[in-house]
Amino acid sequence: MSINPNVAVVASLLGETSRSTMLTSLMDGRFHTASELAFMSEITPQTASFHLSKLVEGNLINVEKHGRHRYYQLANKEVAHLIETFLSISPPPEVRSLKQSNQVKLLQEARTCYDHLAGKLGVTLTDSMLNSNYLEKEDRVFIVTPKGEQFFTDFGIDLTELKKKRRSFSHVCLDWSERHYHLGGALGNGLLTHFFEMNWIVHIPSIRAVKVTDSGKEGFKQFFNINI
């Protein structure tokens, strides 16, 4: 029977890898569904459900039910601030072997973040589209300019089709390893899918890293002025 505030109660919620991954994913300030969070932290929906109810119980996140989806969000700014403090003092992922060290390098270079492109390639690509005035950043979303509409259509992306999808069309996604944002949402996913279709990038087995192929190098240079 102690009398001090129980620090361990909240801290233990953050002290588990799956939960801390979920919370870090929620640091973009957006709503995420249970399945998204499960996928991002590489656990089954059952386990995610288990963790999410703990986080709700502990007042670290809120949930809104819409149809069969549950939308989760960080509970308040204090929680976001707490996680930010942790992110700033926490060590980068442990590297115990040459293999892991190489994997980290590959992941830093180019990887998928949920269902769009992240890592240095993701950031560079987003910057390129901003510089070319295909996109304009507005707070937490990216707006496709008229010039951009033309470009994406020519490039082979069906914007009308993407807009139909019942999900965020185009939003800013924060990347805590690069400490910079990149393009997410349906458009981010559309581009990623198209890069795979055109064989510009290929999956690297067992991790989320992707590798730019020779034709990809040409393509990124020609269409986005990116040298890889």
Next chain:
Amino acid sequence: MSINPNVAVVASLLGETSRSTMLTSLMDGRFHTASELAFMSEITPQTASFHLSKLVEGNLINVEKHGRHRYYQLANKEVAHLIETFLSISPPPEVRSLKQSNQVKLLQEARTCYDHLAGKLGVTLTDSMLNSNYLEKEDRVFIVTPKGEQFFTDFGIDLTELKKKRRSFSHVCLDWSERHYHLGGALGNGLLTHFFEMNWIVHIPSIRAVKVTDSGKEGFKQFFNINI
């Protein structure tokens, strides 16, 4: 293989009750020995040793070896700030029964903190001694005034004896439930011991709370002008 900073590594160190109690105890900014910290978190020295090495490993605390003692301290201001953030958002200890609720009330009223008096009584007593000019607060220690030396001697405390002890003579101890400081160190312990000897206070079994006896009520009124 993730790429984000590993929040869970640090958080899990805080997410265990014994360790968070130790860290909270270290929030007074002073050095504490392994045995002190073991006692405060109510675990054996072996278990404390186990936890303390984890905390050192995780760069949350520092250790200095002097003779057969190990002196532990929070590693830096960032750590202190982190724990402070947690203390401010953490819930008070869980109360699951009427019995526990009563225990919390008793602990709030008067209890021992390591080896001196804390709770409302500890704070009131310290305030009284400051108001009567027996003590003067200077940063993190209390200075005994000439008037205070006279008082403590008359009261039956052997200051010369207490000063001989190889420990802090008189320091400020922070109390996170009262959010206020009180007297700790050899003098704090000397007073506590004397209160027990004179039967002003008695232990309440199984918790660290103490109860003021009838003669204690008279005594505190007469010597310290405290109404209980």
Next chain:
DNA sequence: TTTATATTTCGATTATAGTCGAAGTATAGA
């Protein structure tokens, strides 16, 4: 209505962290 998808609940398994007793090392003090 039927089928597919999102999520939760239940039950069982597994891994591991916290715990302490026993024994060891190091230092202080007599």
Next chain:
DNA sequence: TCTATACTTCGACTATAATCGAAATATAAA
């Protein structure tokens, strides 16, 4: 030198948290 104290290491035990398969529930889509 001997004894007491402070602390650590080792080994074993235990409780519990994270995990997932299977199955249930709720909603959307066809």
